[in-house]
Amino acid sequence: MYPSRFRYEAPRSIEEAIALLQQGGGEAKLLAGGQSLVPLLKLRFASPELLIDINNLPGLDYHKVDPDGTIRIGALCRHADLERSAILASRQPTMAAAAPLVADPIVRNRGTLVGSLCHADPQGDWASVVTALGGHVVAQGPNGRRKIPVSQFVTGPFQNALAYDEIAVEAVIPAPKGTVAGGYLKLERRVGDFATAGVAVAIERSGAVVTRAGIALTGVGSATIDATEAAKALVGSPLSAETIAQAAELAAGAAQPRTDHRGSAAYKRQIVRTFVERILTRVEQSSEKAG
Amino acid sequence: MTTQARDEIKIGGLGASRKRVEDNRFIRGKGNYVDDIVLPGMLHMEILRSPLAHARIVSIDTSKAWAIPGVRLVLTGEMMATRNLAWMPTLSYDTQAVLATDKVRFQGQEVACVIADDPYIAKDACEAIVVEYEALPVIVNPTQALADGAPLIRDDKENQHDNVVFDWEVGDRDGTERAFAQADLVSKLELHYPRSHPSPMECCGSIADFDRSTSKLTVYMTTQAPHIIRAAVALVAELPEHMIRIVSPDLGGGFGNKVPVYPGYVMSILASILLERPVKWIEDKTGNLISTGFARDIYLKGELALRKDGKILGVRMHTDSDHGAFFSDAQPSKFKIGLMHSAFSCYDIPSAHLTARGVYTNKAPGGVAYRCSFRVTEAMYFQERMVQAAADDLGMDQAEFRRRNFVRDDDFPHRTPFGFLTDSGQYGKCLQVGLEAIGYEDFLKQKEEAKSRGRLLGIGISTMTEPLGAGNSREYDILGIKMFDSAELRVHMTGKAILRTGAKTQGQGHETTWAQIVAHELGIPADDIVVEEGDTDTAPFGMGTYASRSTPVAGAAVAMVSRKVRAKARKLAAHLLEVSEEDIEWELGRFYVRSSPETGVSIQDCAYAAYSNMPDGMEPGLENVAYYDPPNLTWPFACYIATVEVDPQTGVWDVLRFVAVDDCGVRINPMVVEGQIMGGLTEAYAMASMQFITFDAQGNCIGSNYMDYLLPTAWETPGWELHEVVTPCPHHPIGAKGIGECATVGGPAAFVNAVLDAIKDTGVRNIDMPLLPDRVYEAITQRHDVSGAPPVKMDDHD
Incomplete structure (x- = not known):
């Protein structure tokens, strides 16, 4: 890899790292795992003047x-x-x-x-x-x-x-107030590929009743999508085939996918719908078993 | 055999699953690749590539690049032209730009290059070159290329008034028409085999080192065919052939990608001659994927004439192939679409006709490579997809339909529908072994049972017979050079030996398996034989390694040179045993007196005598060279069967089981053969499921890095169940056939046939590869075929 020329610093404390960032005046980049930054440097899509490697900062690996x-x-x-x-x-x-x-x-x-x-x-x-x-x-x-x-x-x-x-x-x-459940499903063309679509579901329950729900979508918009309406549909009642279907439909509607070489927009919505349904159905079935 | 004969497996002879000797250095990180080589005073070259697919070059300003400290040379097409090197010949009698002069014709085409003290400086300097382009309309497929008023891509060529590269036909047009007139049913299928890339882990590269004081040019480079390169350099650069040394060191894969001559090689050579310093060029992954020899990219219109009872009466094929901007296929000169007409060789079909048209487009050149000999991969895919569709159209069981049409075991030699002569095979037996291994009847029941619970299971069969080992000199040449091969064997005084061949291993394991052939012929333990390839100053002339030709041709030469050496050893043995040659018998590793079997001498005794105690009048030493021109191709056969489950809600499909039955004749090293089959199947799975290069309407290459161009990992690769049938090749000295490419050739159709079998109730007859989940889902829900290259519509909101 032959990136553009940059200065490299490896500070020993957060304070030192912040001072370097100030020095860099917006032209500095932090390097932690480097799994996105290094490819960008390699392709010269990113050419920061200063690279601040924070891997030596103590006490942050917890x-x-x-x-x-x-x-x-x-x-x-x-x-x-x-x-x-x-x-x-x-x-x-x-x-x-x-x-x-x-x-x-x-x-x-x-x-x-x-x-x-x-x-x-x-x-x-x-x-x-x-x-x-x-x-x-x-x-x-x-x-x-x-x-x-x-x-x-x-x-x-x-x-x-x-x-x-x-x-x-x-x-x-944050600390949960009820019992937690949920899951994450992702469709990728190959391990290591970016998501064609991904769905995160997190719920908290008091007894069987859902007290808090969060649904967020990966890869189906210009940023991560917080499907708040879909999540709301779950709160206040136990999970049922009806609430699950409703949440799945609302989540699919909240997606803003684009057609590209990973699939059509309609297909990505279908994946969102299917994955929300699968995660919640699994949660429902396992709680039935436990109950 | 006496008790003193060598145990062939113990000495690593034929049939021994000997561990690969080359792996010892590879797994220790001690391989020696081009990029590992460092020469004193070496400079570094980087290439500036075109961002546009079709554009006129208005101007190139290199002044800022020259101004960067450490820059030694900046080359442009204009400068190359002054030395008559702006264009070079391809392996298919076309020309290819080394550096663009008039216009760029594909995205990634070489526009300029910089030679500097280190690669960072060279890269910086490339960015400092200012090129002004005037964009031209872009052509990315044959339909656009053939449309009325299409822009002319090759306006550099005299007498080229359209985008057609060739219009070619083979077979019996009239006879085929008669067959179709008699048919009860005509089964039609249109298919696309998408563009993919061989993508060896090691990209291309070279170090050119011209020494003015000796006039000698040494080039270390990534080539599968060093002697062809030497000839090409002699002809193109007009340097004397004896002053050119091509060294191909360890190669990190080739798959056909490292057969052609690429502009980077030529530029590094010219730069070294101009600067009188070694110049290293190491291509990056994107450069490799967007500019070097791609594979496939071909459309088929196929028809089979069928009788009600399942007999195939005739086959008609038309192909439109997309060759990119320059016709640079590496293939036998006389066959314009390679060996496409090897299709249907395993089926007994009275008549066949093929028309083939090639077109230029604004895409990278290439068209043949990738673990397939000369379009055979496409031929076998088309064949097995057409056969599957025909069985379905007839409502006949897919295994039975194949069985009815196979060439029978007692029908050899057999003239194929397009005129090849096949010599051996047990096609029905291979299929039977496969069906039993997969449990065919049971699976069909399981499938029906699963269907009642809403699950979609499918089974797909693919067979292939591959014309391997180009070739015999009557029919096979590249640019007029006949396609024989060679081996040179030198046995030292202590009975150890060095073997050199004109082939060039790039993962096939020649260093291991060639020694086994010598061990088989001479009884010298394989561990006592070192194998060397890839240096044109020491290796005998050969055509290199591709097209699964090494074992059929160079491997045969190894056997033949061993026999020549044995013939001389026999004379030495007669001398040592003080009997006449006629009274001597040979067993593995030993000559003995017929009348007194316990009296004998070993091959090592003979070797020592060749240097210390030869008879009067005999030339000292024990060595020889053999050039082998095979009488025919070799014809391996295989049957591949996949079972899959398709998820109807997502289109995702999983391989449940995969059975491979390969008949590659006698296996020299079964472990190496199995490794070849597993690797080939993995690449077959890759093409069926995910691996393709496509382009948007502007000619931007989608698949220019490993985030977009997907190679399967161990995670998604299915497990392979391997079986064998052995039908020795009748003309090969040890009965072997080629194997390197069989699985890549025959594998893809098994997956596609299986997925289509799973969704047969939808009425869908075809989904073109790759079978990405969204394409399968579209087929299931829309109940229509999904054809062509996957679309790239990056701006299409719903």
């Missing part, structure tokens, strides 16, 4: 759960850590379903969840998952930290809400 059930994922936590996570396996089915579907094993070894959110690729899996879960990003800048709900964090294709001198240090999934 994912952990607070006593109240809040899940926190540090900026250097790799997809592979989440794939193997006992925390997610026992507490967060939507994330646990998505983790092994992100890209391919090689990418998962290096790439990070927070980096994926920052990259804001409409075909990125994590943005949908965190949206469906109502999560937020913690950004740190020269003036301290602030919380940005993920629905406001991703502002467009490959655009996020960070100021040029801010670093996304953590993603946060």
Whole structure:
């Protein structure tokens, strides 16, 4: 690979990294997992003057759960850590379903969840998952930290809400109030391919009644789509064939797909409809079994 | 055989699944590829490619590139033209631009190149070159190319007034018409075999090193055919052939992509001559995918004349092939559409007629390569899709329909519908082995049962017989050079040996298997034989490795040179045993006295005597060379059967099982053969399911990197169940046939036939490859055929 010339810095602290970002004045890029940035550099689609490698920043490679059930994922936590996570396996089915579907094993070894959110690729899996879960990003800048709900964090294709001198240090999934269920399904032409369409579903229930629902769509719009109407259709009653069908239809309607070499717009809507239905039907059937 | 004869399997002879000796260095990361070679004073070359598919070049300003420190040379078409090198001949009697002078004719065409101290500088300098283009209308398919008033792509050629490359026919037009007149039923099918790319992991590259003091040009390069390159360089660059040395080191795959001469090679050679320094060019993945020899891209109109009882009376085919901007197929000179007319060779059909038209389009040149010899891949795909459709049209079982039309085992030699002479095969037996392995009758029941629960199961059969091993010199040549091959064997004093051939391994395992042939013929353990290929200064002349020709031609030469050496060893043995030659018998690794079998000498004893104790008057040494011109092609056969399940809600299909029955004659190394079959099947699955290159209306290549051009990984590749039938080749010295490409050739139709079988109730007769889920879903829900290259409509909101 022969990228354009750039300066390389590998700071040892967040403060130092922020200072470098300020120095860079908008012409600097952060390098975490590098699984999107490095291909862009290689193709010279991105030619930053300064590359700030944050892999040496201490204490950011965690994912952990607070006593109240809040899940926190540090900026250097790799997809592979989440794939193997006992925390997610026992507490967060939507994330646990998505983790092994992100890209391919090689990418998962290096790439990070927070980096994926920052990259804001409409075909990125994590943005949908965190949206469906109502999560937020913690950004740190020269003036301290602030919380940005993920629905406001991703502002467009490959655009996020960070100021040029801010670093996304953590993603946060709020503590659930009921029992959690959900899943993630993605159609890809081949492992490692971007999603033709992907669907994240996260629900919380009190007894059989759905108390909170989130549905978000991958790869069927110019940014991650938060299918709020579809989610609303589930809240306030137990899952049933009728509510599932209604949510699936609303989610398909919320999609804004384009016809391209991955399939026609109508086909992608069909995938969204089918996947919402499949995830929720699976949830319903497993709860019936448990009940 | 005496008790002292060598155990053939123990010495790694014929039939031994010997581990590949070349893997020892590959798995340690010690392979030596072109990009591993570093020469003192070496410079680096990068190519500037056209972003447009068809455009007139108004101007090229290289001044900013020249100004960058470290830039040594900037070449443009204009500069190449002053040395008569702006254009070069192709392997099909056409011309191809080395660097564009007048206009660019496909996206990715070479426009300029920069030679600099390092590749970063060269790349920066390419970006600093300013090219002004005037866009022209773009042609991306044969329909557009043949339309009235279509823009003329090859306005550089005298007497070229349209976009037609050739109009060719073969077969019996009148006889075929009579057959169709007698038919009870005519089964028609229109098919497209989409464009794909061989895509070896290692892209193309070269290091040209011209030494003014010796006048010698050495070129390390990624080529499957080093001697053809030497001849081409001698003819094009007008350099004396003995002053050209082509070295093809370890190759990271070829699949036919590394047969042609590419502009990058030519430019690196010219640059080295001008600068008198070694110049390295290493192509990047996008450059490889968008500019080098693609594969397929051909449309078929096919018809079979059928009798009610299932007998095929005649076949009619018309193909329109898309050759891109330059006709640069590598194929036998006399066959314009390669060996397309090898179609239906395994079926007993009285008459056949093929018309073929080739067209120029604004796409990259190529057209033959990719693990297929000369359009045979397309021929067999068309054949097996047509056969499947005909069986369905007749309402006949697909296995039975094939069985009724196969050439029978006692019918050889057999003249095929288009006039080839096949010599051996057990087609019915292969099919039977396959049907039993897959459990055909049981599956049909299972399928019906599944249908009642809304599940879609299907089974698809494909057979193929491939004319492999180009070729015999009467019919096969490239640019007039006859397609024989060669081997040179030198046995050292201690009985160890070096073998060189004119072939060039690129993953086929020659270093392992050639030694096994020598072991079989001479009884020298395979571990005692080193195999060397790819250096034109040391290897005997050969036509290289492609078209599954190495074992049929070079492999035969290896056997023949071993026999020549054995003939001399026999004389040495007679001398050592003090008997006459007539009184000597041979067994593996040993000559002995007929009347006294325990009295004998080993082949190693003979080798030592050749250097230390030869009889009076005998020339010392134990070595020889053999050139082998095969009497015919070899004709392997295969039967592939896939079972699939289609998800009606998404169009996603999964392979349940896949059975392959290959008859490639005698297997030299069964493990290597099985590896070839598995690799070939994986590529067949790739083309059936996901792997294609397409273009938008502006001629932008969709498939220019591995995010868009999909190669299957271990994750989605099905498991392969392999079986064998052995019908030795009657004319090959050890009875072997080609195998490298069979599975790629025969495999795709099995998958497509299986998916179509699963959705047969919809009435859909065809979905063109690749069978992407959205295309299958469209067929199921719209109940219509899905034809042509997948559309690219990037701006089509619903």
